[in-house]
Amino acid sequence: MLWGRSSQTTGALQNPGEISSLSALEKLYDFGTISMKNGLVDHVFRVTNSSDKDILVKKISTSCMCTNVYIESIGGEKGPFGMEGHGGYVPPANETIRTGESRELKVVYDPNAHGPAGVGAINRFIYLTDEFGDTLQLEIKAVVTP
Secondary structure, three states: OOOOOOOOOOOOOOOOOEOOOEEOOOOEEEEEEEEHHHOOEEEEEEEEEOOOOOEEEEEEEEOOOOEEEEEEEOOEEEEEEOEOEOOEOOOOOOEEEOOOOEEEEEEEEOOOOOHHHHOEEEEEEEEEEEOOOOEEEEEEEEEEEO
């Protein structure tokens, strides 16, 4: 365990952040202390294509079923995108972000998804994977109370 980091970070990439041609000024958002009784919380990340070519985001996924993502698209909002596996279907994103353009990603976390066992510190990850298999990782964290 590293100082200030929970050991509950399974699913994290070894080299987080800007692995793809996509970038985000904010890669981590801390909700602080949130209550299960208050329900869903959300946060918007802004992702930018700072490369000199268009980027096709093939897949958007999360590290846990308690977290869903929606992407702002030219044709409206796409999603929800969630955790792969465990019987859940994650549709392909297939969202092209042209050079110099940005997209907003709304991340929604459900503190009630794990029931009473979900109380305490959480870290969840959001993955945007482009057509070449490169991934941008974003993170949310919180301390969940009853």
